[in-house]
Amino acid sequence: MLTPHDFYNLCTEHDIDFFTGVPDSLLKDFCAYITDHVPENQHVIAANEGGAVALAAGHYLATGRYGLVYMQNSGQGNAVNPLTSLADPDVYSIPMLLLIGWRGEPGVKDEPQHVKQGKITLKILDTLNITYKLLPENVEETLLCVKELFREMAITKRPVALIARKGIFDAYKLQNKKTDISTLARENAIQIIVAALGNNDIVVSTTGMISRELYEYREAVDGNHSRDFLTVGSMGHASQIALGIALAKPHRQVFCLDGDGAAIMHTGAIAIIGSRKVENFKHIIINNAAHDSVGGQPTVGGEISFTKIADACGYKATWSVKTKDELQEILPQFCASSGSSLLEVRVGKGARKDLGRPKTTPKENKTGFMEYLA
Numbered sequence: 001m002l003t004p005h006d007f008y009n010l011c012t013e014h015d016i017d018f019f020t021g022v023p024d025s026l027l028k029d030f031c032a033y034i035t036d037h038v039p040e041n042q043h044v045i046a047a048n049e050g051g052a053v054a055l056a057a058g059h060y061l062a063t064g065r066y067g068l069v070y071m072q073n074s075g076q077g078n079a080v081n082p083l084t085s086l087a088d089p090d091v092y093s094i095p096m097l098l099l100i101g102w103r104g105e106p107g108v109k110d111e112p113q114h115v116k117q118g119k120i121t122l123k124i125l126d127t128l129n130i131t132y133k134l135l136p137e138n139v140e141e142t143l144l145c146v147k148e149l150f151r152e153m154a155i156t157k158r159p160v161a162l163i164a165r166k167g168i169f170d171a172y173k174l175q176n177k178k179t180d181i182s183t184l185a186r187e188n189a190i191q192i193i194v195a196a197l198g199n200n201d202i203v204v205s206t207t208g209m210i211s212r213e214l215y216e217y218r219e220a221v222d223g224n225h226s227r228d229f230l231t232v233g234s235m236g237h238a239s240q241i242a243l244g245i246a247l248a249k250p251h252r253q254v255f256c257l258d259g260d261g262a263a264i265m266h267t268g269a270i271a272i273i274g275s276r277k278v279e280n281f282k283h284i285i286i287n288n289a290a291h292d293s294v295g296g297q298p299t300v301g302g303e304i305s306f307t308k309i310a311d312a313c314g315y316k317a318t319w320s321v322k323t324k325d326e327l328q329e330i331l332p333q334f335c336a337s338s339g340s341s342l343l344e345v346r347v348g349k350g351a352r353k354d355l356g357r358p359k360t361t362p363k364e365n366k367t368g369f370m371e372y373l374a
Contacts (some may be wrong), residue, residue, distance in 0.1 A: 202249070
């Protein structure tokens, strides 16, 4: 395996002094290392992958030095716009090194939301005319690989990419952990929330731990998952899925179980929700100020006010809680509110080690959900 320390040194030896991106489970050890060892003004955990490309472009324009942009391959879609209309040689010709975690690699077992992306990861880079190499497992081969890519960048002034396969990085545990913003466990909060909902209420849950914990709760209670749409992929879009349902089913209450990282990734969704003045939309942001599913890297969720953002965007009512008692006290008022409403629930990081995954396929979830709505 390649140690995060060795790879970081190879990058800095080739004048990379700026790191940005969205954390990925395959890159979590490297992401943890740079979080611990790179000064804050040289490392930005971006809202989304397109923003990370733009940050690296800004750094290059200001310094003439390359930035490293890390992402899961699912983030390629967010990055395509600035890669083609900003960094490409046909526009501004801005070089940068992309480090991409290859989820869903063909022949490697993975979750269903990664299968298609895994098949097209390299094809997307080919289409964008971005030179790429698979990240080797030892320092010597990685040095040769990095040297070749940097020669390419120097000549062509365009982005290049390294593809990280599963298990490529040696383990590294994050040391610089931020204090939890609440002692309330996320799974406990989800149980309290869902238990308070009516039998006709609809739930759309975001990708990651939230959907897994919702599934586990339903399984433990009655095994009925038909009321829930589990958004296993498309991070940041659960609230717009929920809004589309709320607009089509105005006489049903629609609850979106969102996460702080997902909400930050596409914050513009909050403006659209607020502008629509939908009476039956309930937005719950479960905020632990971390990308919990991909290594616990921090978000800015603990430093911003989701309630003030929602207020400014036109939500009719907003609340923020961080204890079990506060949550139980506010829930009846929140559930009974009319108009687009937001409830931020601050929770601690982490999940139980034996947390399972949905046993149904996405298509089975979709079919059961649509039958329930009908």
